[in-house]
Amino acid sequence: MKYLPIYLLLIITTLPLFGCQKSNKSSTQIDNKSYITDFELLQENPNNQTSVRITSPKAIIDPTNNDIDIFDSSIELLNKNGQDFKIKSGNSTLKNLTNSIRVFNSVTISFLDNQDYYIHTNSFDWDLDTSIIDINDSVNINFDNTRINATNGFYNIDSSLLKIDNSEFNRYIYNSEGEEEYQVKIISDFAKWFKKDNTLVFTSNEKQVETTINFLLIQ
Secondary structure, three states: OOOHHHHHHHHHHHHHHHHHHHHHHHHOOOOOOEEEEEEEEEEEEOOOOEEEEEEEEEEEEEOOOOEEEEEEEEEEEEEOOEEEEEEEEEEEEEEOOOOEEEEEEEEEEEEOOOOOEEEEEEEEEEEOOOOEEEEOOOEEEEEOOEEEEEOEEEEEOOOOEEEEEEEEEEEEEEOOOOOEEEEEEEEEEEEEEEOOOOEEEEEOOOOOOEEEEEEOOOO
16 A cells, blocks of 8 residues: 555646647648649630639648639730739638638739730739729739829729729839939829720819929929
């Protein structure tokens, strides 16, 4: 009987070890995901005769829903005339159930027919069925010597129409010697860019569009 406390001590000290071993075994799960290097996917849209090409050095396919997580992705929209625009981002997810692409992490949209036209944002959702890109984050646009900031917007691929909300337009005009001559600033509730004829339209609700011209070289 005098050894009983020693046996109890051994039982008490070994129980936590068995508990840890059991917990480790139960937390081990089988990874059924597919890991792909040099990923490339071409998806055609017969409704508007366009196709989307996605390339990436790494992608992961989840077999439970067939969603594809894509890293350092490059997404190109191709139409009958060739390339329309290209999207570079840190991450994107191709969602199988909704046939859409979630693009996020430092996103740049470049219009390939004009290398000086591009859009920066942090995330957007692209519905491949309706050809609508919903930019649900702040937008920074560069058009040649023009900078436009907005809170959010959307781009209709079929009509080539970009619509942004709460926009601030800034354009610098240069003289023949390359010096800034004046700056045009326009603040509006909404702005529309029609890509086909490269025009901008500004509107506001129940107030006028604010336009300011700053002459920079007046002595």
